[in-house]
Structures are given as structure tokens and as C-alpha cells.
Amino acid sequence: MYIQVTLNVNSKRYNVNVAPYHTLCDVLRDQLGFTEVKKNCGSGECGGCTVIIDGKPVCSCIMLAVQANNKEITTVKGISSDRNLHLLQKKFIEFSAVQCGQCTPGMILAAKALLDNNPHPSEEEVRTAISGNICRCTGYEQIIEAIMSAATEQ
């Protein structure tokens, strides 16, 4: 039943044995310890489990682990290096865009995927980019400001 897959997570290769029904979110969290990938709704509606695969944000909780075989996966830990926070992370702190933090990893990755493809988005484009990420705390204004500010400084 178990299938060996190779997952490239934050530029490191991991070989894992997964069952056909394992989701990428469960494998990342439970087998590989990437608990920064949050499992909030577990049904692909809130975006908390967002990771970036091949440059695109996807919900890992509704992706089969087997289908992530040989893919390049980025979690929020992968966007900073040696304790130097990514610009987006600095802006989220500066603009108070983090409260409970549960939506934050997914939110930052959705923003990063946007800025990587579109370095100077309009506010409308930012809102669309995070339209799959639900935040129960902030009301989104601080998040949008943080992302727009990061865009001006890129």
C-alpha cells in the first residue's frame, strides 16, 4: 500500500513512505515535522495550509501526498534564511498583520507567490491573491497594507 515519494521541501530532499490517502499537509506536519503548515479547516476552504508548489499557492490539506512526488514545495520556513526574515515577514510584524498567527503562514505564502509573479500589484490584485486565505482576527486591512508596503520596497 505504501508508496515512496520524494518531496523537495525548502530546497532539501526527503524520502517518505505515504499511503494513497495521506494528504500533503499530514505528511509535511506529521512525518516531516513542518508544523508551520497549519491544518485549520482541513477542507481547502481557509487557506491556512497553503504551501507554494512550482511557484503556485495550493492547499496542502486537499492535495494527495503522492501527487506531490518530486515537486518543489516551499513552506513559510523556507522563505527566510539564517534568521533573516523575509521582507513580507518584517512587514507583517511592522503593520501588526499577525494576531493569533494561525492564518499567517498560509497568508504570507499567498502574498509571496503574488509578489514573485507580480512585483507591483494593485490593491485589487492583492485582495484577489489572498481571497483564499481566511483570517478571523485582523479584518485583513493590516495584512493588505503589509503586502502593499512590501511590494513598494522590493
Added chain:
Amino acid sequence: MANVANKVFFRPTGYSKPANIMEAVKLLAHYGKKGQFVAGGTDILVEKNPDIEVLIDITGLGLDYIKTTSNGIRIGAMTTFADIVTSAILANEPYNVLVQAAYQMGTPQIRNVATIGGNVCSAVPSADSVPALLVLDATFNIASPNGNRSIEVTDFFRDTRKTALNGSELLTEIQISVLPTRTGAIFLKKGRTATGDLALVNAAVRLTMTADNICQDVRIALGAVAATPLRIRKAEEMLRGEKPRDTLLKEVADCVSKEIKPINDMRSSAAYRRTLSQILVERALKKVVTKLSA
């Protein structure tokens, strides 16, 4: 013990990724109700059908493409919604009604992996791609171990979550023939939230107008208001051969709200859906007329 667990939880123990279409449909024929095709997986991993024992991954069949041919456009069933949204081929009137639908489906994350074939074959009443495909007169190409066939979009949806596919068939391609000039189309959707929700009602309208402003071809399709997405032919007939006067457009929209069979469910009421249908259809008709008059 394993069989008991399988009936309660989604626990397929088998996974296969066929390299070609014939292999895929033969696998499905072999496993029958215990097998399930998986493409993007965004419906399957929410639905979590406990009867599934084998997942058949159909993302390796080369079916993600959008191409033009001499008589129209062919869209591979594995094309993602994100690719439909950014497609240069689908950007033009009236084919971009499919882009409008794709853009309003789900969330960016879901659009990056969800496929149009999966959306169509889910056959849920609210499937966003379907009203657009209904007004574009799409044809579906189907593969099976015994050969291929084509089904018109109007014949494909039999009941809620039931399509015309038999147990060993795969939707491989969606074909859209070239439509006449002076054709315009619009897709509108209303959910409880601005994005990310299932449609309370979705609607697509397509008009082909003659040079002297007569509605030559009329297509009006709605989702989430009946057991399947459907065209409202009685309303289409009211408009065909006529000029699109505002009063007539209102009557056509009123007809739609009477013809549909919406239900009360956790998202909305039948009464609200009737009101919404009238509003969306009238709005869509007016927008298309404005587009074609410009």
C-alpha cells in the same frame, strides 16, 4: 478489521498513475465502484467517499491543454482553472464566458490545481464551469475501453452528481465550435461571500445578434436552481427572433425564475434563489446587449 475501517473513513489502499488513456479506462473498468479517477483532488479529498479502494491518477495523460483548430477550441479535461483564466485563446468574446466562470470558482489555491474535467464530472448543481459550457454548446469527448464517443453538454447531466458516463469512461476533452460573429456572453455568480463560496445561483447568457439587432441565437443557463445545471429553453424561445427591448428582457428573466426548481438548503432558500435568478438573468442579458451594441 480493515474492511470495517474502509467503510467509515476514506482509506484507499491502492494508487495507480497510468501513462495513457487506454490504461486509465481499463483500470477504472477493472475496479468499478471501488476505483476513482483523481485529477486535482480538490473535490475527492473533501468528499472522502469511504467506498473507494483505488485511486487512479489521471494527471499523467497529457490532457492539460487549450488549443485552437480549424473549427473551434479544444480544451483538455485536465486543464486547470488557473490556466483557463490566463488563456489567450479563451480571452475573446464569447469564449471568455468560460474565463469569467473559472475566475469566480473557488479560491486561487483551488484554481491552481482543480481541473475543468473534475468540475464537470462532479455534476453538482452549482458547478461553475457548466453554465458557461451550456451557453457555448460544448461537446464532451469521452474515452472508454471499447472506443470513444461524444456527448453534447445538454445530454451530459442526468441528475445531481450523476452524469451520462458509464463506469469505465473518462472525459478527455471539451470541444467548442466556432460561434458566429456578433456573439456575446456573460457569466454571473452570487455566493454568500464575494469569493470562495459555492454559488447560491450562477447564470450564463449568450446572445448572437443580427445586424439589425434581432436575437438570432439565445442561450440562458443556470446552476444551483435544479437537480442539474440547465438551460431554460422556454425563456430562450421568448427572446429568439425578437429585439432585446428592456421590457422583454425583464419578462424573459421573470420566466426563468418561474421555470426553475430551486430548493431550500443550508446556503439559501428556494425563494431567494428565485429572486436571485431573475436579477442575475436580467442583469446578464442587459450586459450582453450593451456589449454587442458597442
